[in-house]
Amino acid sequence: MNTIFTVGIFLSLFLATLLFVKKNKSLADNVLGVWMVTISIQLASYYLYFLGYWETYPHLVGVTTPFPLLFGPLLYLYVDFSLRKAPRFRPKDWLHFLPFAITYLAMTPFLFGYSAEQKLLADSLDFNSEFKSLFITGFVMFFITAVIYPVFAYRKITNYQKYISDNFAYKETISLRWLKNLIWGAAAIFLSVIIAFLLQEGLNVDFGFKAEIIPDILVVIFIAVLGFFGIRQQGIFNDTHTHTSNPDIDAVAPEKESYKKSGLKTSDAEILHQKLLDLMKNEKPYLEPKLSLSQLAEKLDITSNNLSQIINQCDEKNFYDFVNGYRVQEFISLASSPQNKNMNLLGIALDAGFNSKSSFNQVFKKITGKTPREYLLSD
Incomplete structure (x- = not known):
């Protein structure tokens, strides 16, 4: 004792x-x-x-x-x-x-x-x-x-x-x-x-x-x-502890019900949604590893709240899943290219906008139901 x-x-x-x-x-x-x-x-x-x-x-x-x-x-x-x-x-x-x-x-x-x-x-x-x-x-x-x-x-x-x-x-x-x-x-x-x-x-x-x-x-x-x-554990006894920049984590993004008070009409939301899709296709902002909702909203010249509403209502996803869906498709496209056949999967994932191996594997399996290697072998 x-x-x-x-x-x-x-x-x-x-x-x-x-x-x-x-x-x-x-x-x-x-x-x-x-x-x-x-x-x-x-x-x-x-x-x-x-x-x-x-x-x-x-x-x-x-x-x-x-x-x-x-x-x-x-x-x-x-x-x-x-x-x-x-x-x-x-x-x-x-x-x-x-x-x-x-x-x-x-x-x-x-x-x-x-x-x-x-x-x-x-x-x-x-x-x-x-x-x-x-x-x-x-x-x-x-x-x-x-x-x-x-x-x-x-x-x-x-x-x-x-x-x-x-x-x-x-x-x-x-x-x-x-x-x-x-x-x-x-x-x-x-x-x-x-x-x-x-x-x-x-x-x-x-x-x-x-x-x-x-x-x-x-x-x-x-x-x-x-x-x-x-x-x-990273962030507890070493010197690499980072914090998110949000001032109050209780102030989470609004739920779908609160979007009714946003003043954004359905017709306007559809137009902005198409602009969003065009932006994602043509400029590929998802290649920025630390892309945030506010950064993407600024590119569209709309508020973060309106962009969140558009993604939630039109794509039925949160911002994280929406952007990483594009990154997964970008990875598949890059990995399928003959010129990248000698690159390792992590290198391709980083080129697709992911910032770590763990997040890449987790997101990829969540979206496709398979690991990256399993997916490429079965394709």
């Missing part, structure tokens, strides 16, 4: 150090670093309790009690800042830490007014002490944050994916799968805390040990996985 806690504490501090000293670190890196430090303090606190130091130094009792209320907000803010440019905290971002601050204020009489003997007695009585209502309120607040923050973070990623598909013809370099796995891991730990508490305190299940040790062990595993995969 000593080894588990020691590994968790030092590994979380090591990861925090990597984040704080890296070059060109982002606000998301700082938030993740603070989260790692917070976890290390929480683990150290429980480790000291496990070793019996709280009995020797009773004033440690309750010092880190509100810390779990930081985990949900830090998870959400890390995901939020990973998906958008954010040079600093906005005033509303600080509101996420209100439950943490309120809990500390409510604990002021206990932290600064109780003697060492009274703190030890309160700790031994736990939920049967005079602070029972405070403990219950703190747990309810943790329950709420443990539920809503992973949900909100996941929703943030969903909105981001829609924004990218509706406005860009390429994928950002940050791995959304990584962020989703991070959310699922944190949610699993939150859930374990809730279940362990309800079993021990609500149903009086005797584990033979403090139930808090279960989520603490899961936290150590979580930190180990974060360290192993995070070191290899």
Whole structure:
């Protein structure tokens, strides 16, 4: 048990150090670093309790009690800042830490007014002490944050994916799968805390040990996985983290129903759609790897919203699928040409407008149902 806690504490501090000293670190890196430090303090606190130091130094009792209320907000803010440019905290971002601050204020009489003997007695009585209502309120607040923050973070990623598909013809370099796995891991730990508490305190299940040790062990595993995969993950522990330029990922492209208010008549939409098709055929703007909705709209001298409406209604696609459909056809045309028979498939894909092998393979199979090589061999 000593080894588990020691590994968790030092590994979380090591990861925090990597984040704080890296070059060109982002606000998301700082938030993740603070989260790692917070976890290390929480683990150290429980480790000291496990070793019996709280009995020797009773004033440690309750010092880190509100810390779990930081985990949900830090998870959400890390995901939020990973998906958008954010040079600093906005005033509303600080509101996420209100439950943490309120809990500390409510604990002021206990932290600064109780003697060492009274703190030890309160700790031994736990939920049967005079602070029972405070403990219950703190747990309810943790329950709420443990539920809503992973949900909100996941929703943030969903909105981001829609924004990218509706406005860009390429994928950002940050791995959304990584962020989703991070959310699922944190949610699993939150859930374990809730279940362990309800079993021990609500149903009086005797584990033979403090139930808090279960989520603490899961936290150590979580930190180990974060360290192993995070070191290899682009944009977290290296210096190549890029963000999309959209100011607010909640402001996703409008749904089809909202197009009714755009003022674009059906006849005008058909004319503009034909202009769009002519432009795609004659000027081939899709060959630009980082083509965006606004860039294409500027070529047509229309608004981005109107172009999005035209593509959605006339082609029944989002911008990403619309543009990459042309790139797939361009690849097929280039690959079928005798003069390109000695070129590798990736080189041809890059000439067709794709900016990476992974996005090319994914898009090609989605559109044709086959891998590029399978398609060319069957043609």
